[in-house]
Amino acid sequence: MTAWKREGRTGRSGESSMEKSMEIVVDRGxxxxxxxxxxVDPDRFEVGADGSLVVLDPMVTEGDLALAEEAIRSCPAAALKLHRIEEAA
Ligand code: SF4
Incomplete structure (x- = not known):
């Protein structure tokens, strides 16, 4: 498991033996x-001066899921998706 998967904003966590992680995926095309x-979510997304999107924090917790989903829905190009990852804790 890579360290960056453990980073991100603090949110509610489940008691399950399986840790459910979610990650924002961008279709650059x-x-x-x-x-x-x-x-919608300036702590997670930033568009650079050259117009390229930087995802500052791709990992989504249960606590910030609603805001991430709102940002995904707001994209007029349907360029954002939520990828669910299940891994053993
Ligand atoms: S709203 Fe969609 S098209 Fe616009 S920068 Fe974000 S991901 Fe890209």
Whole structure:
């Protein structure tokens, strides 16, 4: 397991023996750099001066899932997806 998967904002955690992680995935072919996702969740998304999107924190916890889903829904290019990962704790 890589260390970066453990980073991210603190949220509620389950008591299950399986740790459920979620990760934001960007379709770079679709992203146009409009930046609506950044306006919804500026702690997670940042559009650089060159128009390229930087995902500052790709890992999503249960505690910030609602905001991440709102950012995903707000993208007019449908360039964002939530990838669910299940791994043994
Ligand atoms: S809202 Fe969508 S198209 Fe715009 S920067 Fe974010 S991911 Fe890219």
């Amino acid at each position: 679709r992203c146009t750099g409009i930046g609506i996702c950044e306006s």
